[in-house]
Amino acid sequence: MKILLIGATGMIGSRIAAEALSRGHAVTAATRSGGVDALPEHPELTVRTLDASAADQVARAAAGHDVVISAVSPPRDGSDPAAPLLATYRSLTDGLRTAAVHRLVVVGGAGSLRTASGRDRVDTPDFPAMYKAESLAQREVLRLLRAEATDLDWTYVSPADEIAPGERTGTFRLGGDDLLTAEDGTSFISAEDYAVALVDEAEKSAAIRRRITLAY
Secondary structure, eight states: OEEEEESTTSHHHHHHHHHHHHTTOEEEEEESSOOOTTSOOOTTEEEEEOOTTOHHHHHHHHTTOSEEEEOOOOOOSSSOOHHHHHHHHHHHHHHHHHHTOOEEEEEOOSTTSBOTTSSBGGGSTTSOGGGHHHHHHHHHHHHHHHHHOTTSEEEEEEOOSEEESOOOOOOOEEESSBOOOOTTSOOEEEHHHHHHHHHHHHHHOOSTTEEEEEEO
16 A cells, blocks of 8 residues: 555654554655654655645645555644644645545544543543643544544544553454453553554554544
8 A cells, every 4th residue: 555644753653654664555754844763764665744734735745645644643832732633634634635535544542432431531530631632632633524524434543541652462452432441440552553453444444434442
């Protein structure tokens, strides 16, 4: 496949790039800065600068690709990230329509996953305050895709409650809208195994217009 990966140099994006390249896919890694320090050297890797909030730039970058993976992060400058993140995703999806690329896989958040109490994780009393604004913004992205991107073959991939660099095991559980937890109540996935699951979905298109999640 030819993959356009937007937000390729972050903690998750760089691991998605490495996983996709290891499977023989051609990856166009798009970043605002064009920096490549976090990316592996590989003959099938191309790097370009891209502002995902500009639909015309997205359209030019996406043309000729089979799938677009978005690892776009919301603003982290202390402002409310919801409005700018939603604006970026509206521009991104408009750009895909112009490019006639219909497959979109989104690196989502865990805050919108449903807990055993029936509440979304972000609405539970013990949700960490420092992540709340970003999680609420990511929940709005999922709502936007469900309401406004019915013409695109999107998949929103939520991690476990906690995600961090770790090992690539290739062994994990998949779910849908419910938070997955281990027997001890924890919910964790390594960034490496998250990348495995996301690239699996990009290849198989098993969850079109749906959200999936994964955890150990």
